[in-house]
Amino acid sequence: MERGEEEMIESAEKAKQDPIYLNALKDLIYQLADDDFIISFRGSEWLGLAPHIEEDVAFSSITQNTMGHALMFYNLLEELGEPEADQLAHERQSNVRKNAIYFEKKNGEGHYTEEPYYDWALTVVRNFLYETFKKVKLEAITKSSYQPLANVAGKVLMEQPYHLAHWKIWFNQLYHSTDEAHERLQARLLEASEEIGDVYELGHHATEMEHFELMISEGTLRERWLNEVSKTIQEFPSIDIGKKFGSGREGDHTPDLNQALEILSEVYESDKDAVW
Amino acid sequence: MQEQRLQEVRAVLKTVDDPELPSVSVSDLGMVHDVKIIGSQVYITMVPTFAGCPALDFIQRDVQKAVTELSWVSECEVQFTFQEKWSTDAITDEGKKQLKKHGIAPPPENYQPGNEWTVACPYCDSDFTSMENVFGPTACRSILYCTTCKNPFEAMKPVVDYVY
Numbered sequence: 261m262e263r264g265e266e267e268m269i270e271s272a273e274k275a276k277q278d279p280i281y282l283n284a285l286k287d288l289i290y291q292l293a294d295d296d297f298i299i300s301f302r303g304s305e306w307l308g309l310a311p312h313i314e315e316d317v318a319f320s321s322i323t324q325n326t327m328g329h330a331l332m333f334y335n336l337l338e339e340l341g342e343p344e345a346d347q348l349a350h351e352r353q354s355n356v357r358k359n360a361i362y363f364e365k366k367n368g369e370g371h372y373t374e375e376p377y378y379d380w381a382l383t384v385v386r387n388f389l390y391e392t393f394k395k396v397k398l399e400a401i402t403k404s405s406y407q408p409l410a411n412v413a414g415k416v417l418m419e420q421p422y423h424l425a426h427w428k429i430w431f432n433q434l435y436h437s438t439d440e441a442h443e444r445l446q447a448r449l450l451e452a453s454e455e456i457g458d459v460y461e462l463g464h465h466a467t468e469m470e471h472f473e474l475m476i477s478e479g480t481l482r483e484r485w486l487n488e489v490s491k492t493i494q495e496f497p498s499i500d501i502g503k504k505f506g507s508g509r510e511g512d513h514t515p516d517l518n519q520a521l522e523i524l525s526e527v528y529e530s531d532k533d534a535v536w
Numbered sequence: 537m538q539e540q541r542l543q544e545v546r547a548v549l550k551t552v553d554d555p556e557l558p559s560v561s562v563s564d565l566g567m568v569h570d571v572k573i574i575g576s577q578v579y580i581t582m583v584p585t586f587a588g589c590p591a592l593d594f595i596q597r598d599v600q601k602a603v604t605e606l607s608w609v610s611e612c613e614v615q616f617t618f619q620e621k622w623s624t625d626a627i628t629d630e631g632k633k634q635l636k637k638h639g640i641a642p643p644p645e646n647y648q649p650g651n652e653w654t655v656a657c658p659y660c661d662s663d664f665t666s667m668e669n670v671f672g673p674t675a676c677r678s679i680l681y682c683t684t685c686k687n688p689f690e691a692m693k694p695v696v697d698y699v700y
Binding site: 314317318319322324325326328331332335399402412414415416417418419422424425426 | 671
């Protein structure tokens with residue numbers, strides 16, 4: 261995506277002047293914000309349960325930072341006239357959320373406060389696929405026509421290489437360790453390939469996003485992402501990627517998202533006026 | 537008078553420490569982007585270090601409080617902007633000195649994003665150090681170990697402009 265004839269939009273005020281541009285822009289930012297938000301929540305559920313103490317420190321640091329990225333995107337939405345970040349995070353129903361469905365999937369069986377039988381293979385595969393995707397999507401967005409979003413993408417990309425490097429190490433070490441580790445990762449990769457197909461979709465406003473040079477096309481995004489994945493995993497199926505549960509970009513979601521929202525907004529709902 | 541007031545505000549900002557890095561001022565960390573003075577009102581724009589840093593609210597409050605204590609200031613507004621990028625290159629020499637004094641090694645130079653890195657020990661300057669955990673107690677720090685003086689220590693994690 262080269263910046264050509266299309267003009268740069270430097271401020272929220274200017275973006276608000278064209279409702280078609282504004283709606284496409286907001287939809288794109290909701291996808292970025294909701295992806296970061298839900299993957300952070302699933303990450304936070306691992307606190308105290310990670311395989312060892314060093315990982316507990318690392319994973320919670322990544323999760324906290326990723327939640328900070330979600331906040332930056334929600335703040336951009338706030339500037340564009342949407343409700344404030346706390347409301348966006350806690351009060352929206354699942355059918356208006358735009359995260360890809362694979363990221364809302366439960367960490368495993370059981371419950372955090374009871375018997376959490378979470379699966380580390382799912383977590384390694386999912387976070388690796390997420391961080392590779394986040395990298396290529398944000399790289400494209402650094403050239404977006406909406407300058408405030410391009411700037412935030414640049415800021416996030418300064419921190420995110422640490423996250424991606426972390427999950428690459430986990431994947432490579434486990435993948436080349438025992439047969440059991442290898443098989444479990446393989447099974448989770450297969451599962452991911454059946455479910456993750458909505459990740460590179462851009463939703464109802466895809467055409468406008470491309471027209472206004474907010475974003476590259478779905479096809480190019482998909483191609484760049486698979487290329488990035490293949491640098492670490494040669495065996496990831498690149499042709500038959502399915503979307504078993506529909507498209508999160510269009511508001512489809514599974515009961516797992518409702519389960520997450522119920523838990524993460526429990527304290528917020530108990531006293532909405534509280535200042536933390 | 538305007539110039540003198542600006543200098544007074546700048547001097548105050550050198551006394552406000554990052555709550556998670558005691559004795560290193562927000563000014564020496566390179567977090568102050570812009571100071572504007574209109575009459576008795578002061579407007580400060582700051583750049584956050586890491587996006588997920590939970591100390592931002594405290595820093596905002598501390599800066600506001602310190603500046604308001606200047607006798608001529610009636611109001612001080614502090615805002616964070618995510619439109620400017622902070623990088624570890626913004627840390628001043630004084631900031632690096634203070635970090636080291638408190639057992640935190642300044643970030644390495646010549647860091648390539650995504651690559652491994654180490655730094656010399658802040659206590660004994662030895663190069664025989666190893667990375668224990670790139671993720672430390674806060675988003676901006678890592679945990680290392682010095683093989684020479686056998687001390688664990690922390691280092692500021694390098695972040696630099698992302699070239700794509």
